[in-house]
Amino acid sequence: MAPPPDMRILVLANQKGGVGKTTTAINLGTALAAIGERVLLVDLDPQGNASTGLGVDRRNRAASTYDVMMGEEGFKDVLLPSGVPGLAIAPSTLDLLGVELEIATQKDRAVRLKNAFANFHAQQQKLEPGERFTYALIDCPPSLNLLTMNAMTAADSVLVPLQCEFFALEGLSQLLATVDQVRATLNPRLTIHGIVLTMFDSRNSLASQVVADVRGFLGEKVYETVIPRNIRITEAPSHGKPVLLYDLKCAGSQAYLKLASEVIRRERLYRAA
Numbered sequence: 001m002a003p004p005p006d007m008r009i010l011v012l013a014n015q016k017g018g019v020g021k022t023t024t025a026i027n028l029g030t031a032l033a034a035i036g037e038r039v040l041l042v043d044l045d046p047q048g049n050a051s052t053g054l055g056v057d058r059r060n061r062a063a064s065t066y067d068v069m070m071g072e073e074g075f076k077d078v079l080l081p082s083g084v085p086g087l088a089i090a091p092s093t094l095d096l097l098g099v100e101l102e103i104a105t106q107k108d109r110a111v112r113l114k115n116a117f118a119n120f121h122a123q124q125q126k127l128e129p130g131e132r133f134t135y136a137l138i139d140c141p142p143s144l145n146l147l148t149m150n151a152m153t154a155a156d157s158v159l160v161p162l163q164c165e166f167f168a169l170e171g172l173s174q175l176l177a178t179v180d181q182v183r184a185t186l187n188p189r190l191t192i193h194g195i196v197l198t199m200f201d202s203r204n205s206l207a208s209q210v211v212a213d214v215r216g217f218l219g220e221k222v223y224e225t226v227i228p229r230n231i232r233i234t235e236a237p238s239h240g241k242p243v244l245l246y247d248l249k250c251a252g253s254q255a256y257l258k259l260a261s262e263v264i265r266r267e268r269l270y271r272a273a
């Protein structure tokens, strides 16, 4: 039998805030876990919204991605179970805000996360294949800072949430240039996995035009699945739950399930290539 493929590392990045990075990290992670993947969500945003949204109380974040970035703990030591079977979270705290300054002069400042994943990978190899993580999703801060650079350096592929609004494409060229830059220097295998359009409001006549424009500009890189604006998605984090657990039948949950199967389909294509 062929050995199982290694854990795939996807990073959710967009330097704009409020576009759906964290919501997509939580719910894509949950949807992937629901279809049998074993997922590690890495919260790399000092705000810690992914941790909070999965119900991890701040008091339970004694060890966090801060310690991982500082080289003091491994992922194995900081990850916590979430309420979702098959989904674990490496939580973040506000300490992460200080990391950039603390490691600014270190030679390995951009490869801290990559090294942590390498160690984690080595530990995972000792486990039975069925116990190993198959995906890591990294939730980034709304900035192209050193944390995001670390994520892109560690990752296989970038997934870009783009909000369906008039200025959707604004700033995208800067993001794509950063991906190119990381690929040219620190991580030659980095690819763009896809662009996911979020918060689509069918009552807004502009929204369909935005979708058409983005597809016209970015072509097949845009996932077919469009995430609708959905009140249940907004409500779920305050219950410390992914929307898939909060209301499986709602349009938002169904869209994230669809996105997960599309991500897996693309994975097969990319791996076969």
Ligand code: ADP
Pocket (backbone or CB within 6 Å): 016, 017, 018, 019, 020, 021, 022, 023, 024, 049, 142, 198, 199, 200, 227, 228, 229, 230, 231, 233, 234, 235, 237, 252
């Ligand atoms: P980011 O991580 O990019 O800053 P978030 O995922 O935190 O963005 O989303 C910003 C806000 O929009 C949050 O309050 C979130 O609950 C809400 N939100 C995200 N996606 C949707 C959606 N599809 N429908 C309704 N609200 C959404």
Ligand code: MG
Pocket (backbone or CB within 6 Å): 021, 022, 023, 045, 049, 140
């Ligand atoms: Mg966020």
